[in-house]
Amino acid sequence: MSDEQLPLSFSDTAASRVKILISEEENPDLKLRVYITGGGCSGFQYGFTFDEKVNEGDTTIVKQGVTLVVDPMSLQYLIGGVVDYTEGLEGSRFFVNNPNATTTCGCGASFSV
Numbered sequence: 001m002s003d004e005q006l007p008l009s010f011s012d013t014a015a016s017r018v019k020i021l022i023s024e025e026e027n028p029d030l031k032l033r034v035y036i037t038g039g040g041c042s043g044f045q046y047g048f049t050f051d052e053k054v055n056e057g058d059t060t061i062v063k064q065g066v067t068l069v070v071d072p073m074s075l076q077y078l079i080g081g082v083v084d085y086t087e088g089l090e091g092s093r094f095f096v097n098n099p100n101a102t103t104t105c106g107c108g109a110s111f112s113v
Contacts (some may be wrong), residue, residue, distance in 0.1 A: 006061055007079045008034075008070060014085040014094060015063040022066060025050070031060070031067040034083055034096065036074040044077065048094045 018032045033051040036044050051069060054060055059075050061068040068083055081098040 007059065007075060008061060008068075009082040010061045010063045010068045011082055011084040012063070014068075014083050015066050017085040017094075018066045018068075019064055021050070027052070031069045032083075032094070033069045033071075034074065034078070034094075035071060036077045046096050 014032075022028065022030045029052045030050045031052070031054065033049050035047045035049075037047055039045050054067075054069055055071065057072045059070045059072070061070075070078060077100055078096060078098060080100065081096050083094065083096055085094050086092065
């Protein structure tokens, strides 16, 4: 699929960082999983974890030889978003630039739709 057809984008910066982290773990089967859970100060919050599995129904996006995985329930809240990575004064982190969020919290880790 071209980037225009993907429901979610995976930035070059995030893919590069995932590639480094997987290399450090010495496990080429790892994939970055992004998911949504209830909670946080705005109702939903983003989560990121490394996972070796791709479950039935998961959406996968491959960039720079690494894979981003999203479950179907989480994907509905992420359509049109961008998974990205930043390093700054407040530390380094993966985050989602989500056009579906109507409000977000100050830390950018939770949102409401």
